[in-house]
Amino acid sequence: MTFEGWTIFALFWVVFVTSPGPNAVNCIQNGMTHGFAKSLWGVLAILTQALLFLCLSALGITALIAASPTAFLVAKVIGAGFLIWLGVRGWLNARKPLVADGVTSGSIYGRAFAIATINPKSVAGYLAAFSQFVMPDVPIGQQMWVIVPTALTITAASYVTYTALGAGLGRAALGVVANVIMRRVLAVSFMIYGVLLGSTAWPQGARA
Numbered sequence: 001m002t003f004e005g006w007t008i009f010a011l012f013w014v015v016f017v018t019s020p021g022p023n024a025v026n027c028i029q030n031g032m033t034h035g036f037a038k039s040l041w042g043v044l045a046i047l048t049q050a051l052l053f054l055c056l057s058a059l060g061i062t063a064l065i066a067a068s069p070t071a072f073l074v075a076k077v078i079g080a081g082f083l084i085w086l087g088v089r090g091w092l093n094a095r096k097p098l099v100a101d102g103v104t105s106g107s108i109y110g111r112a113f114a115i116a117t118i119n120p121k122s123v124a125g126y127l128a129a130f131s132q133f134v135m136p137d138v139p140i141g142q143q144m145w146v147i148v149p150t151a152l153t154i155t156a157a158s159y160v161t162y163t164a165l166g167a168g169l170g171r172a173a174l175g176v177v178a179n180v181i182m183r184r185v186l187a188v189s190f191m192i193y194g195v196l197l198g199s200t201a202w203p204q205g206a207r208a
Contacts, residue, residue: 031166042112049116090187
């Protein structure tokens with residue numbers, strides 16, 4: 001990959017991982033609820049998913065999934081239902097006090113990994129990256145030594161920032177009402193992402 005190609009790829013990845021989505025909402029929510037340090041397990045889960053999808057993209061597996069309408073439909077429906085469920089649960093729990101105790105690092109990691117994995121935006125983004133920026137006349141292994149560190153570094157910086165934002169909001173003296181409003185905004189965000197994801201699962205003719 002040339003320096004010019006790397007620059008374009010890096011800019012693409014910045015836009016890809018900084019645009020607000022379920023991962024960003026989850027990082028903010030984790031930071032508010034569990035504090036910055038403990039919420040980094042969620043960022044680690046996103047990085048795990050990113051590394052997995054980078055490797056799968058290199059092997060062409062994500063392209064195979066995207067090429068299968070049935071598999072992609074199932075992924076979208078499951079993802080939509082999961083996000084809507086998170087949103088409904090967040091709305092119902094918005095008035096409960098923020099309690100970080102009792103939530104394990106593993107549960108934070110597992111939830112964040114599930115959210116990152118079920119989002120079809122991930123498949124689309126990785127396919128776009130590999131179709132547009134990978135040079136077919138250069139061994140993929142050589143290019144991965146550039147792509148993977150770049151993608152993971154930018155991804156980590158983005159979601160650590162979102163987590164820090166959430167932790168800052170959690171520490172701020174927002175008051176009970178403001179905290180409830182903020183948590184319900186995040187809950188509604190999950191539900192909106194779920195509905196939008198579900199609406200894209202069906203062909204235009206089926207939705208008419």
